[in-house]
Amino acid sequence: MKKLMISAVVASAMLAGGAVAQTSDWRTVTPENLWVIDTSKGQVLVELEPRVAPNHVERIRTLTQNGFYDGLKFHRVIPGFMAQTGDPQGTGQGGSDLPDIAGEFSFRRGRDAGFVPVENAGEGYRGFVGSIAIGTQPDAQMFLTTDMKVNATPLFCGGVAGMARAASPNSANSQFFLMSGQNDALNGGYTVFGRVLKGLDVIKNLQPGSEAADGAVAANADTVTRARLASSLPENERPNVRVAVAGSAPFTQAIEAARAAKGASFNICDVEVPVQIG
Numbered sequence: 001m002k003k004l005m006i007s008a009v010v011a012s013a014m015l016a017g018g019a020v021a022q023t024s025d026w027r028t029v030t031p032e033n034l035w036v037i038d039t040s041k042g043q044v045l046v047e048l049e050p051r052v053a054p055n056h057v058e059r060i061r062t063l064t065q066n067g068f069y070d071g072l073k074f075h076r077v078i079p080g081f082m083a084q085t086g087d088p089q090g091t092g093q094g095g096s097d098l099p100d101i102a103g104e105f106s107f108r109r110g111r112d113a114g115f116v117p118v119e120n121a122g123e124g125y126r127g128f129v130g131s132i133a134i135g136t137q138p139d140a141q142m143f144l145t146t147d148m149k150v151n152a153t154p155l156f157c158g159g160v161a162g163m164a165r166a167a168s169p170n171s172a173n174s175q176f177f178l179m180s181g182q183n184d185a186l187n188g189g190y191t192v193f194g195r196v197l198k199g200l201d202v203i204k205n206l207q208p209g210s211e212a213a214d215g216a217v218a219a220n221a222d223t224v225t226r227a228r229l230a231s232s233l234p235e236n237e238r239p240n241v242r243v244a245v246a247g248s249a250p251f252t253q254a255i256e257a258a259r260a261a262k263g264a265s266f267n268i269c270d271v272e273v274p275v276q277i278g
Helices: 008-018 054-065 139-144 200-204 249-265
Strands: 026-028 034-039 042-048 076-078 082-085 107-109 116-121 124-129 132-136 150-154 160-163 176-179 191-198 224-229 241-244 275-277
Touching (some): 042 054, 042 200, 042 241, 054 191, 132 191, 139 150, 176 191, 191 200, 191 275, 241 249
Antiparallel strands (some): 034 042, 034 224, 042 191, 076 082, 082 176, 107 150, 116 124, 124 132, 132 150, 160 176, 160 191, 241 275
């Protein structure tokens, strides 16, 4: 499908017509939505996004607070694709004692989500809600729905945190993966629940598995040494993470820089969300 690029001027006009106005260029990630994952290769910070996948975020919070992920292996690592963990068996076959949860492959987006469009995508747009890239129907469709919302599907760009599952779409449990590259084949079939704000280099440096074994790591697997919500850490140990507000000057500059660098091949996954860590 042909993609027509939307200029910053058009994006601003669309924002004025439907999204929530912003008063600051930066927002601070709340401690309950900041997932701090220490690994044997370094630290990864993930922003959880309950607006996109509330049940999966709640599962991640529950297991993290129980110390479930501490010491688990990155049992499947495919360079340029993703690194997967969350299985106590270390084989990809295990999970927690909690029941499986249904897939949250899309969500209902209202005007209060603060959606900022980046590119035209046929009958809809691709843009951002918070730090998550999504494909969605236009705001005009909201007038035709009883809940005044439209469908939105998170996109599997590099840095996305997604939930693993078996063949059944409703079989997610404890395993998750962190994307090291874009993979459109996952869009609409797997759940996005957050985005890496720091540590993409760590993910790319994890011990890879063999190509013949579909990424299964046979030896020297890296581990999650400790996973915590920032809200459970002492205040003096909590990372202070700020993210550029979608539609702000820093965010728009990041979009234009990616567009200039990629030219005609530009797509939304080329955008690096601006982050400040103190």
